[in-house]
Structure formats: structure tokens, C-alpha cells
Amino acid sequence: MNDFEQYKRWEQQMHHIKLPRWDDLPNFDLYMDQVIALINDTLGPLGVDTITPAMINNYVKHKVIMAPIKKKYQTMQLADIIMISLLKPMFQTDTVREGIDQITAGKFPKQAYDNFMDQLEMQLHRLGDTYEVSSTDNLNENLVQVAINAIVARLQSERLLQIVHRPLQEVKETK
Template identity: 75%
Template sequence: MADFNQYTRWEHQMHGVRLPRWDDLPKFDLYMDQVTALINDILGPLGIDTVTPAMINNYVKHNIIMAPVKKKYQTMQLTDILMISLLKPMFQTDTVRSGIDQITAGDYPKQAYDNFIGQLEDRLHHLGEDHVQPAAQNLNEKLVQVAIDAVVSRLQSEKLLRLIKRPLRKVTKK
């Protein structure tokens, strides 16, 4: 029962999570160490794995995000790194990039990012409640909803597994 109470407290903590919108991100370019500190600070309350410079360099190398200009990263790259960090545990980075490109093809990157973050926050703020999502009006909206469902389900399952953490019994053959 104590574990269930801990899970319920975690759900209530998620109700207070605030994620930055596009305009909340720095208006100036950042160096790598600033980028990793900012991204990890933003995602820390969600319990998402930390982002390392090696990961970001790999995204640049594989054209998942744009290369920095004079070793400095801009808002567009920050939002891409945030989205990739949220979605990478469930999808290959190429799939995440393709999804971001698809969504931004029908919407400006700022609007697409703000919409995704707003919907993710809304889902987190209603964890443990009966909350009905508005019906998707097109495939892009459905893609966003399904991606958010995946992120939230992953966060929930990882939290539950950490709380359960019972040692597994070995099955012995007789």
C-alpha cells in the first residue's frame, strides 16, 4: 500500500510539471555545456535520462538536428533536442526526426512545439483522473496524441517498475 501511495504522490507531482514553451527558452545562442544543463534541468522532474554532449554530437553527425553555428545552439535546436529526448526511448531517432518534420510541415515549428508541449503538460496534469482528449481532426493531430500517449505511458511504467522493484524468483526445474 505504501508503494501505491508513493505512486499517487508522483502523479500529483506530475500535475505541477511546467515545461517551457518556445518563447520561454533562451533568446540567445548557447554553447554545448549550457545546452546540456538547460535540457537536463527541464527534463529532470520527469525522470528522463540525462542528455550528454556525445548524444547531441551524434544527433548532429546523423543530421537529426541542425549543426550548431560557431559551436552555438539556437532555439530550434533546443526544441528538437527536447522532443528527441522525450521520444527517443520509444522510437528510433530517425522516426522521431521524421515525425517532427511531418508535424512542422503543416505548422510552424514554434506552433508545433508549443502545441506538443501544451498537450503533454495537459496529460501530465490529469494523470490519475478520467480525462478525455479532444478527438483528432487529422493525421498530424493523431500522431501528436499517440506520441504523447507513448511518453506518458513510458513515464508511468518506469515509475511503477521502480516502486515495485521486487526481486524475481528464480524458476527451478525439477
Template identity: 55%
Template sequence: MSMADSFNDYHKWEQHLAEVKLPKWDELPKFDLYMDQVVAYVNDTLGPLDVDSVTPAMINNYVKHNIILAPVKKKYQVMQVADILLIGLLKPTYSMDTIRQGMDQVTASLFPKRAYDTFIDLMLAGLQGTLSTDAATNLNDQMMKIAVNAVLDKMKSEKLLALTKEIVKPKPVEQK
């Protein structure tokens, strides 16, 4: 594969990202979901972004460590589904403690629905390449904007690394 072919592949991948749809709060399931339904919904939603799949064990771990609220009668509500979607987006870049602290901080001054929708709007703008470079008007929005940029930068750098490895195989470092 040539450098030009790889660059075209990267450009196609960016175009694919621009077409990804992420649900706003009002588009999330309106009814409570069992674990297998949550896993399927989250993985279907985040799958086009090539992020790691969410598993029942992971979700149980989030509940056990108070990262998300426990299900009610084994059913997850819209708030928990929104949290799991956000965790799925953020966990490749941030520690679970940082994610929970950030979510707590943002929702301390914004209702969860508004905070979630703001983050999703920023994420979609980033995926489409239209995220404003202007400074945000408040600390919460700036924190979310930086988080979106960090997630996207990590995704893009990993894609570029994978494509460049297809062109030139790096030589192992020799110990002397």
C-alpha cells in the same frame, strides 16, 4: 513496503508530474547557447521527469546524423534547443529515425514554433492528467497526442514496475 505504501508513493509521483513545467517556445532562451549551456538547460528542464540526461556526445551524434541542424559558430539556436528537448522526451520511447520523421512531418504543415507549442501543451496536459480522450481534428495533432500517451505510458509503467519490485521480488525463471 506494503502495497498501500507503494500506491501512495505512485500517487505522490503522479502529483509531482502534474507540477512539472515545460517551456513553451517563447520561454526558451532568446540567445544562442554553447554546448555546455544547452546540456545544462535541457537536463535542468527535463530532470524532474527522470528521463535520461543529454550529453555533449549525444548532441554531437544528433548533428552528425542530421537529426538536428549543426550549430552556427558552435552556438545552438532556439530551434535546435527545442529539437533537443523533444528528442529528450521522445527517445526513451521511439527510435531516432521515427522521432526525426515525426518532427519533419508535423513541421511540414505547421511552423516549428506552433508544432513545438502544441506538443508541449499536449505533454503538459498528459502530465496533469487532463489530456482529452477526444479524437484530434487532424492527423498531426493525433500523431502528437499518441506520442505523448506513449511517452507517459512508458514512464508510468516503469515507475509501477519499480514500485512493485520493492514489494515482491520476482523469482528468476528456471531453465529445464
């Protein structure tokens, strides 16, 4: 399989990604190890870096997410961790937190999270098509779209780099 076919196959895999909506997240509290498993299982198919307990503790320490109650995390924290995991490769965590706060100021967190996941999933399903930022007057809608475009572009670029970098490593190893 050549590089182009491999990339196209990856695009096709992304067309079938199903991301959890708010109601898909557990509606009961989870301990750290359960949170780690859930987040990494959820985002693993996207190739997103795995999350660790140290990362989550750091988010709590820096008030990027709310502290757990009796060492248990709730749906709101799970949604925040998923969003942060998707956005942190492109933005500083305090910038991500500000963006989440800005978007949820006008919408309920559930509605804002589901809207984000709907749009992200739609973009992943349309990989290979062209897309642009919507020309709406609503700055929050544009903010969401730009963030989603950045995530999709990052996923595409990382995959392409993996494919292009591998043959270069093979050439170096044969010398």
C-alpha cells in the same frame, strides 16, 4: 508509505510540472555545456535520461538536428533536443525526426512545439484520469496525441517499475 501512496504522490508531482514553451527557451545562442545543463534541468523532474554531449554530437552527425553555428545552439535546436529526449525511449531518432518534420510541415516550428508541450503538460496534469486518442480526421493531430500518450505511459511504467523493483531488490539483499 506504501507503494500505492508513493505512486499517487508521484502522480501529484507530475500534476505540477511546468514545461518550457518556445518563448521560455533562451533567445540567444548557447554553447554545448549550457545546452546540456538547460535540457537536463528542464527534463530532470520527469525522470528522463540525462543528455550528454556525445548524444547531441551524434544527433548532429546523423542530421537529426541542425549543426551548431560556430559551436552555438539556437532555439530551434534546443526545441528539437527536448523533443528527441522525450521521444527517443520509444522511437528511433530518425523516426522522431520524421515526425517532427511531418508536424512542422503544416505549422510553424514554434506553434508545433508549443502545441506539443501544451498537450504533454495537460496529460501529465491529468495523470490518474483516463484519456484516449482524439477522434479527429487530422492525422497530424492524432500523431501528436499518440506520441504524447506514449511519453506519459512510459513515464508511468518506469515509475511503477522503480517502485515494484525496489522491494524485490530488498528481499534479495536480505537473503
